[in-house]
Amino acid sequence: MTDEFADKDVLLTIKDLRIEGRSDETWNEIVHGVDITLRKGEVLGLIGESGAGKSTVGLAAMGFTRDGCRISDGTIDFDGIDLRAASAGDRRALMGKRIAYVAQSAAASFNPSHKLIDQYSEAPVQHGVMGKSEAESDATDLYRRMQLPDPDNIGFRYPHQVSGGQLQRAMTAMAMACRPDLIIFDEPTTALDVTTQIEVLAAIRNIVEEFDTAAIYITHDLAVVAQMADRIKVLLKGDEVEESDTASMLSDPQEDYTKSLWAVRSYARPEQPPVAAGETPVVSVRNVTAGYGSIDVLKDVNFDIYAKRTVAVVGESGSGKSTTARVITGLLPPRKGEILFDGQTLPSDYRKRSRDQLRQAQMIYQMADTALNPKLRLRELIGRPAQMYLGLQGKALTERIRQLLDLIELEPDEYIDRLPSELSGGQKQRIGIARALAAEPKFIICDEVTSALDQLVAEGILRLLDKLQNEFDLAYMFITHDLATVRSIADEVVVMKEGKVVAQGPKLEMFQPPHDPYTELLLSSVPEMDPNWLSDLLKARGEA
Amino acid sequence: MNIIMPLVWIAAVCAAAMAAGWIFRTVAVAVSPRAIAKALKSAPLTASFGMLMILIYIVGAFLAPAIAPFSETEIVGREFQPWDDVHLLGTDSLGRDMLSRLIYGARNTVGIAFATTIIAFAIGSITGLLAATVGGWMDQTLSRAVDVLMAIPALIFSLLLLSIFGTSVVTLILVIAIIDSTRVFRLARSVALNIVVMDYIEAAKLRGEGLWRLITREILPNATAPLVAEFGLRFCFVFLTISALSFLGLGIQPPTADWGSMVKENATLITFGDITPLLPAGAIALLTVSVNFVVDWQLHRASGLKD
Numbered sequence: 001m002t003d004e005f006a007d008k009d010v011l012l013t014i015k016d017l018r019i020e021g022r023s024d025e026t027w028n029e030i031v032h033g034v035d036i037t038l039r040k041g042e043v044l045g046l047i048g049e050s051g052a053g054k055s056t057v058g059l060a061a062m063g064f065t066r067d068g069c070r071i072s073d074g075t076i077d078f079d080g081i082d083l084r085a086a087s088a089g090d091r092r093a094l095m096g097k098r099i100a101y102v103a104q105s106a107a108a109s110f111n112p113s114h115k116l117i118d119q120y121s122e123a124p125v126q127h128g129v130m131g132k133s134e135a136e137s138d139a140t141d142l143y144r145r146m147q148l149p150d151p152d153n154i155g156f157r158y159p160h161q162v163s164g165g166q167l168q169r170a171m172t173a174m175a176m177a178c179r180p181d182l183i184i185f186d187e188p189t190t191a192l193d194v195t196t197q198i199e200v201l202a203a204i205r206n207i208v209e210e211f212d213t214a215a216i217y218i219t220h221d222l223a224v225v226a227q228m229a230d231r232i233k234v235l236l237k238g239d240e241v242e243e244s245d246t247a248s249m250l251s252d253p254q255e256d257y258t259k260s261l262w263a264v265r266s267y268a269r270p271e272q273p274p275v276a277a278g279e280t281p282v283v284s285v286r287n288v289t290a291g292y293g294s295i296d297v298l299k300d301v302n303f304d305i306y307a308k309r310t311v312a313v314v315g316e317s318g319s320g321k322s323t324t325a326r327v328i329t330g331l332l333p334p335r336k337g338e339i340l341f342d343g344q345t346l347p348s349d350y351r352k353r354s355r356d357q358l359r360q361a362q363m364i365y366q367m368a369d370t371a372l373n374p375k376l377r378l379r380e381l382i383g384r385p386a387q388m389y390l391g392l393q394g395k396a397l398t399e400r401i402r403q404l405l406d407l408i409e410l411e412p413d414e415y416i417d418r419l420p421s422e423l424s425g426g427q428k429q430r431i432g433i434a435r436a437l438a439a440e441p442k443f444i445i446c447d448e449v450t451s452a453l454d455q456l457v458a459e460g461i462l463r464l465l466d467k468l469q470n471e472f473d474l475a476y477m478f479i480t481h482d483l484a485t486v487r488s489i490a491d492e493v494v495v496m497k498e499g500k501v502v503a504q505g506p507k508l509e510m511f512q513p514p515h516d517p518y519t520e521l522l523l524s525s526v527p528e529m530d531p532n533w534l535s536d537l538l539k540a541r542g543e544a
Numbered sequence: 545m546n547i548i549m550p551l552v553w554i555a556a557v558c559a560a561a562m563a564a565g566w567i568f569r570t571v572a573v574a575v576s577p578r579a580i581a582k583a584l585k586s587a588p589l590t591a592s593f594g595m596l597m598i599l600i601y602i603v604g605a606f607l608a609p610a611i612a613p614f615s616e617t618e619i620v621g622r623e624f625q626p627w628d629d630v631h632l633l634g635t636d637s638l639g640r641d642m643l644s645r646l647i648y649g650a651r652n653t654v655g656i657a658f659a660t661t662i663i664a665f666a667i668g669s670i671t672g673l674l675a676a677t678v679g680g681w682m683d684q685t686l687s688r689a690v691d692v693l694m695a696i697p698a699l700i701f702s703l704l705l706l707s708i709f710g711t712s713v714v715t716l717i718l719v720i721a722i723i724d725s726t727r728v729f730r731l732a733r734s735v736a737l738n739i740v741v742m743d744y745i746e747a748a749k750l751r752g753e754g755l756w757r758l759i760t761r762e763i764l765p766n767a768t769a770p771l772v773a774e775f776g777l778r779f780c781f782v783f784l785t786i787s788a789l790s791f792l793g794l795g796i797q798p799p800t801a802d803w804g805s806m807v808k809e810n811a812t813l814i815t816f817g818d819i820t821p822l823l824p825a826g827a828i829a830l831l832t833v834s835v836n837f838v839v840d841w842q843l844h845r846a847s848g849l850k851d
Binding site: 330350363365367373374375385388 | 742743744746747748749750751752753761762765766
C-alpha cells in the first residue's frame, strides 16, 4: 500500500518532534521524538491508549500545542513551510484553508448559536476562497456528498437540531470547505453508536478519497483505524512503537506492545452451565413501562437475572438501557409493572426501600470521575458502605477497606489515603467496583463501565469483574453499546430498541444467525480488524 | 517634580508592601506544617501582603487593651490636638486619643463584621444547600422568600429594621447577617445545584444516606472553594455596610470606637488640611484590599487554572 503513494509529493514532514508539558512549575517531556512523513492523499492512522500523545502529536502537525505545552525540539515542515518558525499570522493563513481539524466532540465544537451553514462558510469567506453565496451552494453540495439527509436545508439548522452523527459529518464537510491538503481527525467517531459510526466512517473515507486529501486519523479503536488508514503508527507514552502499512501491521505486528493491543479482543468468559430449572432469579423486571413527563421511554420490558450470571443489555443511545437501570434502582418509579428481588416485590421508589434492600443492589457508573466524590479519600469512599450497612467501625473497618483494595488489585498501604484525582482512569473505575463490593451485594448494575477506558485497561476491569463474580456469586446487569464487551463477558443478552426488548437469549444463540433485523444491524456494524470490512459491508448493504 | 514625587512615593510604598509580603511568606513557609507550607509557597506576593495585614489587624483587635496607650472612651486632652509625642495621632472632636480609638476600632468594627459574616454564611449556606438538595417546595419557598428580601434595597432595609428594633450591637449583627445571608443563599444554591446532579450524589442517595450527611459530607466539601472566596468578599461588604451605618448614626453607638463614625465625627478637620480623619477610612480600605488579595489567590487556586 505504501507503494501507492511512493511517487507522490511529500506534504508533511515531522522530524524528531519533542513536546514538553508543564506541571508543578517544571517542564516534563511528554512526546519523545516522533517522526512523521505524510504524502499527498495518504491517510496515516495514529493509535495508542490515552496519554500516548496521539492528540498532542496531531495538533503539533498544525504547529499548535495546547495551553501548558510547548514544542521543545524538532522540525515541522508542511509543504515547504516551517510551521515552528512561521509567524502566528502565516499560520493563521494556513489553518482552515490548507490544514483543517475535526474534533472528537462535534457537539462541543460547533458554536451553538450559529446555523451550520454560517459556520461552514466562515472559513472560505475569511480566507477569500469563495464568496458567501458561493460557499453556501458549495456547502449544500458537500452535505449531499456526506449523505446528510435533506442537504438543501440541513445547513439552516442549529447544531442542537441535528443528531450527533449528522453533526460529525457536517463538521467533516466544514473541514473540507477550502479543500485543504491535510485534515487532522481526532477520534471523530469515538462518541458515536456503532450504527452511526458506520455512516460517518464511510462518509469520511469517500470524501478524503474523492478530494485526494491527506489525513492523520487519531483513534484508540484498532478496527476503525484498519478501515481508514493507509499506514498505521503506534504510539506509547510519547514514544513511537512501530509504523508500517495497514495490511502488514494487522497481520504481522512486530512489537510486543502492538501484539498485546491486537490480542485484547480475544478475552472471553467461560461458558456457564444452564440455570437450574425452578431457580428464583435474583432480579426480575416484570412488564415495566416507565418514562419522563408524558413520554414512555420503556415499554413493557421483561427480563430475569440469575445469580452468577451476567445479563448484557445492549442498544444504541436512547434505547432505554440506562432508564431500565434507573427503574431497578428505584430512581425512576415505573408507571406499570414491578421489580422482583429474590421473588419479593421491591418498593418502586428507592426512598421506601429498606437499608438491606438498598444494600443488595449496587451500581457501578460509566464515568468514575463523576461517580466518586473528588473531596473524599479512598478510605471513606470505600469504607462508607461497609460502615453504614455492616456497622463496621475502627480497626475492623480499616481491615475491611484493605481487604477490598486487595480485591481490586490496588496496594492498600499506598492507596488508602489517596484522593480520586490521584488515580488513573482505570484505578478510579476499580474504586467504583470496590465501593459496590463493600456493601456485600447480590446484584450489581454496571452502566457502561468500560466505555470511557482504553482497551487494555478495560480488559483488566472485565477480568476483575469476572473474577469477583465467581468469588462472590454476583449477578450482573451489564449495560453497554459495545458488542465486543458483550462477547467477552455476557451469559445472556437483551437487545433493546426504542424502549422495547427486541431480542433476548443466551449469548451463543444471539451471536448466531438467524437474528432479528435490528440485532443483525447492530452485529454487522461492529468494526472488524479486516481492512476490507467496511467496503464489503457497504457493498453488501447496498445490494440488499 | 510635582508629578514625579508622588509616583516615586507610590512605587516605594508598593515595593515596601511587596517586600513585607515576601518576608512574611518566607517566614510563614518556614514555620508552618508541610501541607500548609506547600500551599503558602504558591501564594503571590499580593496575597502574602494581604495575609500579613490581616494578621496584624487580628493581633491589634485581640491585644487592643495592651497595645493602645489610652482607653477608647477616656477624654485625655483638648479637642483636635495635633500629632505629638503623647498623642501620636492627636485627639478627636471630644479630646479622646486618636491612636487608641483606631486600635479599639479594629476590635469593634472587625469583630462585629466577622461575627456578622459568619452568621450570614451559616444561615445562607445551610438554607441554600437545603434548597438545592431537597428541591421542590422547599426550594420554591426559600427562593421566593429570598427574592422578596432581595427586592428591597439593602441599606434602606437595614436602616428601617434598625429604626424599628433599636441599635444595639446584637440587633445590628442580626439585621445585617440576615440581609446578607440572602446573597449567600443564592450562591450556595447555584453551586450546589451543579453538584447534586453528579453521579456520586445519586450513589449516596441510593446508599440510603440521610439529608444531613448528604449535605455535610458529599455536597459541602465540593462547594467550599467558591463559598470561601465569597466569604472574603462578603466580609468586605459587611464591613462597609457597618461603617456606612455608623456614619449615618445607626451603627455602632458612641462612645464605642468605630472607624465609620470616627470619620464622621472628625470630618471637619479635613477642611483644615489635616489627614487624621482619613486614617480610619484608610484602615478600612487597607483591610478591604488585603482581604481581596487573599480571596483572589484562593479563587485562582479553586479554579484550578495554571498560569
